[in-house]
Amino acid sequence: MLKRLAGVVAVLISAVPSAFALPMTLRVDATEAPRKIYHVELNIPAAPGPVTLFYPKWIPGDHAPSGPVNDLAGLSISAAGRSLIWKRDSVELFAFHIDVPQGASSVDVKLDFLSPAENGANSSVSATSELAIVTWNPLILYPRGLASDDLEITAQLRLPEDWKFGTALPVAKTNGGSVEFKTVSLTTLIDSPVLAGLHFRRIDLSPGAMPAHYLDIAADTEDALNAPAELIGKYRKLVREARELFGATHYGEYHFLLALSDQIAHFGVEHHASSDDRSRENFLTDPISHLVGATLIPHEFVHSWNGKYRRPEGLxxxxxxxxxxxxxxxxxxxxxxxxxxxxxxxxxxxxxxxxxxxxxxxxxxxxxxxxxxxxxxxxxxxxxxxxxxxxxxxxxxxxxxxxxxxxxxxxxxxxxxxxxxxxxxxxxxxxxxxxxxxxxxxxxxxxxxxxxxxxxxxxxxxxxxxxxxxxxxxxxxxxxxxxxxxxxxxxxLAYVEEPSEAQRATEQIRPGLSVAYSIGLRLNHDGSIIDVLPEFAAARAGIGPGMKLLSVNENRYSADALREAIRNTRTGGPLEFRVANGRSFVTFKLDYHDGEKYPVLRRNxxxxxxxxxxxxxxx
Ligand SMILES: [Zn+2]
Structure with missing residues (x-):
């Protein structure tokens, strides 16, 4: 497959030596990001004849064909002022075929990106009324078959009024709310997201040292930017410890792009010279919130070395x-x-x-x-x-x-x-x-x-x-x-009767609770059952995912009631659950007598x- 594509590319390039010498241009209007829509204009150099444009499908860092092609809308393509007919490939749904007319040297593409308003498979909320994480791969089509290293692109981005931004993408100039970036390869563009927002703060994490490291924070509120000085000191230490561990850096400067909002999805994506880190609004201001996510930024930072610089051949x-x-x-x-x-x-x-x-x-x-x-x-x-x-x-x-x-x-x-x-x-x-x-x-x-x-x-x-x-x-x-x-x-590994601080913090911040190592249940706080461990008492009694725990020993279900009942099994207490399974109600008696069990590490x-x-x- 790779070899065949390479052959096609060689033919295209030799036939039209000048067509791809010019960079593509990309203009993104993000002023409507708060209402979850981006408007895009692209100019793509192209020679007359059949051309296929491709929407990025396999996304670095996702390790999956997760390009949000279902959120591509408003697609129209023209050349030399004439509207062209496009046809999606009926096997490769990320490919769009066009016929470029004689005399044209490029095509103009307009599209909208429907930025997710709710989280789902391959879609995460990335914009709020106050901030947006602008990733480039959903905003672009490129000529199919060309290596992303060989495609040059000049991008412009218009942001909502008064928003500031951070990115590892080199800036050519800014003009009011409009940013013009230097021409880079398509690889670099897609590797360099922009974090923008009304409430924005930049913190120098390696003052006076080279290369520079910046913590760029955009948050839903001004208060959320108030990281304690002690915490900033620890992130500065992270930079020094990583440098000491690896003995080298593989970027010109590094940007930690930290988005803090309770409206967005929470995860991280690695890049060569930046990381896209998304957490709760109180991540920097609430010690428990930070504790639960403390490895997020270190993990994504390590990827600059392990994942971006050194990468498995298959990725x-x-x-x-x-x-x-x-x-x-x-x-x-x-x-x-x-x-x-x-x-x-x-x-x-x-x-x-x-x-x-x-x-x-x-x-x-x-x-x-x-x-x-x-x-x-x-x-x-x-x-x-x-x-x-x-x-x-x-x-x-x-x-x-x-x-x-x-x-x-x-x-x-x-x-x-x-x-x-x-x-x-x-x-x-x-x-x-x-x-x-x-x-x-x-x-x-x-x-x-x-x-x-x-x-x-x-x-x-x-x-x-x-x-x-x-x-x-x-x-x-x-x-x-x-x-x-x-x-x-x-x-x-040992088990004790009290959950650790780490487990308490996790259950406070994230949905769900676990009594997995006593009776083998993971539940949501409303009692609906997420999973059962097959060898444990709940599963052996016949309980399965999707059922809902209504009562525990005749008491209405609550996390506390459940834990108390499990605790009391040690002194002979019963464990009887009333459970809803769709339209029916079932009572399960669990054969369990060992009390609560929560994992800890003990010295050996x-x-x-x-x-x-x-x-x-x-x-
Ligand atoms: Zn990772």
């Missing part, structure tokens, strides 16, 4: 049509999850104690993963493009994007293995400098295969790394997690290497 695609292959996502995402967790602690964004509490929650989830009976971790990575959109019901049997959290456990084991075998002289920190380190420079992609990872690890510690990873990646037939790293690092007899790993590199 280093030449355009937005070539399918991505996720088989190495346990490195791309799993190792990033590990390093983000490590750097969050090293920079003081989270205390080692809280970090261990979150690790306990993650580990317990993976150590009761019925889906591992049939599905390997490797398969979750290959199927990532499906699993990102999988529902939460029956996640225990299906598995989710486990290559993040289980990747963390496996990379922890790799780190501990190196530290033990070298008597503490080497660690994964050394691997980071070998694989992601010097020389520093502007953004570039160095693709790698699994063998390169093995080779780089062998340069730190000669070991059977191929066997090490393959064993853990391909394991099935067990619901147990790979806990070798945790246990060799001085800790074991091994030296506490975990604590060493989390210590800052810079004193």
């Amino acid at each position: 280093a695609t030449r355009d937005y049509e070539e399918p991505m292959k996720g088989d190495l996502l346990w490195i791309y995402e799993g190792f990033t999850e590990y390093l983000g967790w490590v750097l969050a602690a090293r920079s003081g964004l989270i205390s080692p104690e809280s970090n261990r509490q979150f690790l306990a929650l993650t580990t317990a989830n993976l150590d009761n993963r019925a889906g591992r009976e049939w599905r390997s971790l490797a398969d979750t990575a290959i199927a990532a493009q499906l699993l990102y959109d999988a529902r939460n019901d029956w996640e225990s049997r299906r598995r989710g994007v486990d290559f993040y959290d289980e990747g963390l456990l496996i990379w922890l084991e790799a780190d501990v293995t190196i530290r033990k075998q070298t008597q503490g002289r080497k660690s994964l920190d050394d691997f980071c400098r070998v694989f992601y380190g010097p020389p520093s420079g502007p953004p570039q992609v160095k693709p790698y295969a699994f063998e390169s990872i093995v080779e780089a690890l062998n340069s730190v510690l000669p070991y059977d790394w191929k066997g090490f990873f393959e064993t853990r990646l391909n394991r099935t037939g067990t619901d147990r997690a790979p806990l070798g790293g945790l246990e060799a690092a001085g800790y074991r 007899a091994q030296p506490p290497l975990l604590d060493d790993i989390l210590k800052p590199l810079i004193r």
Whole structure:
């Protein structure tokens, strides 16, 4: 497929040497972003004859064909002042065929992007009355078959009045609410979102040092920008710790684009020289809100090295049509999850104690993963493009994007293995400098295969790394997690009667509560059941996802009533649930007598290497 496309490109370019020498121009009117619509005008150099325009489909960072083509509207195409007929390809729905008339040297495209007003699969609310995250891939069509590195584009953006903005995209000039950017490749444009808003603040995170790092914040309120000085200090430390860990940077300057709103979807997307970080309005001002999201920014920052600079071959695609292959996502995402967790602690964004509490929650989830009976971790990575959109019901049997959290456990084991075998002289920190380190420079992609990872690890510690990873990646037939790293690092997973601060904070901030490790239930706060763990009492009694818990031992359902009843099973209390299942009501008696159980980490007899790993590199 790739070879055939390359041939077509060569023919096109040799036939019309001048047509693609000019950059495309893109004018985006974002003044109506608050009412969830963008208006776009594009000029695309094109030679007479059949041309296919392509809407970006496979989106970097999403690892999936998630381009929001259903939200492309108002498409009209003209050339030399004449309206052209466009026809969507009936197999590849992201491709639009046109016939460019003789005498024309470019086509003019108008389109609207219907920015999501609610969250759904492949669509997240990204604009409010006060702010917008402008990502470029939904706003563009480009000539099919050309590599995104080879397409040049000059973009202009009009923002609502008085809005300010931050971006890693180099600015040519600003004129009132209109911004003109320097000409860049299509790759760089799509890699460089813009965060804009009425309430905006820029904080220098590496004052006086090169390269520059900026925390650009847009929020729904002015108050939400008031990050305490101590917290800003920790983000400055994050920059220094990351630099120390990798020994080099691969960007000219870096922008943390932080959007704070309760109206938008909350997640992060990595880029070479910026990250698109989205959290709650009170993320910087409420310690509990920050605690629950403390690894968001470290994770996305690590991706500048692991994911953008060094990228698995299957994810280093030449355009937005070539399918991505996720088989190495346990490195791309799993190792990033590990390093983000490590750097969050090293920079003081989270205390080692809280970090261990979150690790306990993650580990317990993976150590009761019925889906591992049939599905390997490797398969979750290959199927990532499906699993990102999988529902939460029956996640225990299906598995989710486990290559993040289980990747963390496996990379922890790799780190501990190196530290033990070298008597503490080497660690994964050394691997980071070998694989992601010097020389520093502007953004570039160095693709790698699994063998390169093995080779780089062998340069730190000669070991059977191929066997090490393959064993853990391909394991099935067990619901147990790979806990070798945790246990060799001085800790074991245990269960206690009180939920940890980390679990309380999570349940306060995010929907749902978990009594998974006592009776095997995850529920929404209204009692509707999200998932059941197959080997636990609730599932054995016949309860399943989609049912709704109405009462517990004759008391109306509440989280407190449920927890109290579970607690009382220790002293012989019953556990009887009245449950609605569609039109019918059913009573379930659970055979359970062990009280409440919540995961924590406890010290074992091994030296506490975990604590060493989390210590800052810079004193
Ligand atoms: Zn990630």
